[in-house]
Amino acid sequence: MAFERTLSILKPDATNRNLTGAINDRFEKGGLKIVAQKRLRLKRQEAERFYEIHAERPFYRDLVAFMTSGPVVVEVLEGEDAVSRLREIMGATDPEKAANGTIRKDFGLSIEKNSVHGSDSRENAQREIAFFFSEIEICP
Ligand code: ATP
Ligand code: MG
DSSP states (O other): OOEEEEEEEEOHHHHHTTOHHHHHHHHHHTTOEEEEEEEEOOOHHHHHHHTGGGTTSTTHHHHHHHHTSSOEEEEEEEEETHHHHHHHHHOOSSGGGSOTTSHHHHHOOSSSSOSEEEOSSHHHHHHHHHHHOOGGGOOO
């Protein structure tokens, strides 16, 4: 077990449907603490840079368009094994393949509009947290 931080983004399909409270409830009931949170609208260049790891993937342009289509809520979550714990609570990328009781199963609309993002490794969590937050904005 390791005490970690990870980054989550509540995506535009979730903010549009007023699901931010319901999703935060899943995080908190799942043992994660929200230690930083802000709502913002990503500019195209910001979304491109955040997802640059996927730049060669066929869905990249659509993903950037979707992530800039409305507000998002970015959050730092803290807890034991926070990176893998968040991935468990979110469920598989495709809501149709996500396990029962996961956020994507219950709220996701499609493989693209899947309601939440979660960092996929400790290294990426550090990069993604630094992308959105300075240390002074994170309050454990
Ligand atoms: P995230 O990074 O958002 O937590 P993930 O790690 O489960 O999701 P990735 O492979 O990193 O999945 O893909 C990033 C995002 O790109 C997905 O969450 C989804 O919104 C979108 N995406 C992934 N695969 C597809 C696809 N085949 N078609 C359309 N969009 C996709
Ligand atoms: Mg990912």
